[in-house]
Amino acid sequence: MDLRIFIEPQQGASYDQQLRLARATEEAGYDAFFRSDHYLSMSGDGRPGPTDAWVTLAGLARETSRLRLGTMVTAATFRLPGPLAISVAQVDAMSGGRVELGLGAGWFEAEHAAYGIPFPPVGERFDRLEEQLAIVTGLWSAAGPFSYQGRHYRLADSPALPKPVQSPLPVIVGGAGRKRTPALAARYAAEFNVPFRPSAETGDLYGLVRDACAAAGRSEPMVFSAAQTVCCGKDESEYRRRAEAISRDPDQLRARGVAGTVAEVVDAIGAYRAAGATRMYLQTLDMDDLDHIELIAAEVAPQL
Numbered sequence: 001m002d003l004r005i006f007i008e009p010q011q012g013a014s015y016d017q018q019l020r021l022a023r024a025t026e027e028a029g030y031d032a033f034f035r036s037d038h039y040l041s042m043s044g045d046g047r048p049g050p051t052d053a054w055v056t057l058a059g060l061a062r063e064t065s066r067l068r069l070g071t072m073v074t075a076a077t078f079r080l081p082g083p084l085a086i087s088v089a090q091v092d093a094m095s096g097g098r099v100e101l102g103l104g105a106g107w108f109e110a111e112h113a114a115y116g117i118p119f120p121p122v123g124e125r126f127d128r129l130e131e132q133l134a135i136v137t138g139l140w141s142a143a144g145p146f147s148y149q150g151r152h153y154r155l156a157d158s159p160a161l162p163k164p165v166q167s168p169l170p171v172i173v174g175g176a177g178r179k180r181t182p183a184l185a186a187r188y189a190a191e192f193n194v195p196f197r198p199s200a201e202t203g204d205l206y207g208l209v210r211d212a213c214a215a216a217g218r219s220e221p222m223v224f225s226a227a228q229t230v231c232c233g234k235d236e237s238e239y240r241r242r243a244e245a246i247s248r249d250p251d252q253l254r255a256r257g258v259a260g261t262v263a264e265v266v267d268a269i270g271a272y273r274a275a276g277a278t279r280m281y282l283q284t285l286d287m288d289d290l291d292h293i294e295l296i297a298a299e300v301a302p303q304l
Contacts, residue, residue, distance in 0.1 A: 001273050001304040002031050005293060006072050006227060006281040010038035010050050010111075013287050015059060018051070022060050024290045025067060028297035032068035033060065034102070034281060037075055040111035043247075054087045061095035069095060072193070072227060072281055073102030073174060076128050077117055081135035081153055089140065089164040097165035101136070102172035102193070105129040126180055128152050133188040137171065140164055172225075176205060182212035191223035193281070202226050203275030225279035226272045229257035232265045232296055242292060246285040258282065265296070266303045273304070 037053040092099040105125040112119035131150040142160040173185040174193030185192040194202040233239025243250040253259045258268040
């Protein structure tokens with residue numbers, strides 16, 4: 001099982017905090033460091049304020065040497081697809097080819113209102129996501145000028161530059177949608193992610209994507225992953241201390257997340273492996289608790 005650290009800096013984190021955690025993640029031996037793409041806290045005041053996902057990842061690209069870097073996930077409502085393709089390709093070059101793009105429809109209406117970002121109805125958001133996936137991947141793969149005529153975006157004779165270092169650069173699609181999402185994953189994604197769902201439901205959603213791949217005649221392999229809040233302690237008292245530090249009820253977190261003592265966390269991740277996941281994004285909410293990620297790397301990862 002491939003373990004990745006995944007953070008939510010809109011809840012309150014500076015770039016320096018993210019850099020410190022990314023370096024600790026790399027030193028502990030994790031494969032990747034991902035961050036959310038949000039501009040507004042879901043609870044609390046979010047101070048010192050949001051940091052832009054791709055600006056942050058550009059900085060981390062120069063400050064790390066091995067970690068893969070990406071978003072879980074970039075909102076299609078935040079950026080035009082052409083400039084997004086340029087930004088991601090540039091960060092891929094800055095990292096020496098270590099970037100992955102998670103791309104989703106966008107869902108948090110309050111942050112759009114707070115920063116003046118249009119928030120269309122859900123059907124239109126998915127239409128825009130589909131067009132963005134076609135444009136971004138098309139720009140990266142085009143051998144020459146690239147044009148696109150869609151309902152929401154039109155590109156005319158784009159030079160389709162710059163190209164990413166990676167060819168193809170991995171794209172991640174995820175969610176719990178049962179119709180359009182599996183089809184989009186089958187067509188465009190290297191990885192399908194299910195965030196914050198029980199292991200049984202996660203396995204069912206993987207099945208829908210496998211069916212969509214078969215229907216599309218796809219032969220390329222798909223990585224199946226899951227994302228869950230992690231909270232681990234060497235013993236019960238340390239676990240409860242960490243749960244309280246992130247303002248979570250220890251019993252509820254144990255029931256809903258990847259949480260508890262080392263043995264319980266191993267078992268919880270094992271349930272997702274049994275459901276078909278080969279990669280786990282561990283949502284880490286206390287960004288200053290470097291001992292937490294070291295504990296998981298030292299005592300959980302070797303048992304998986």
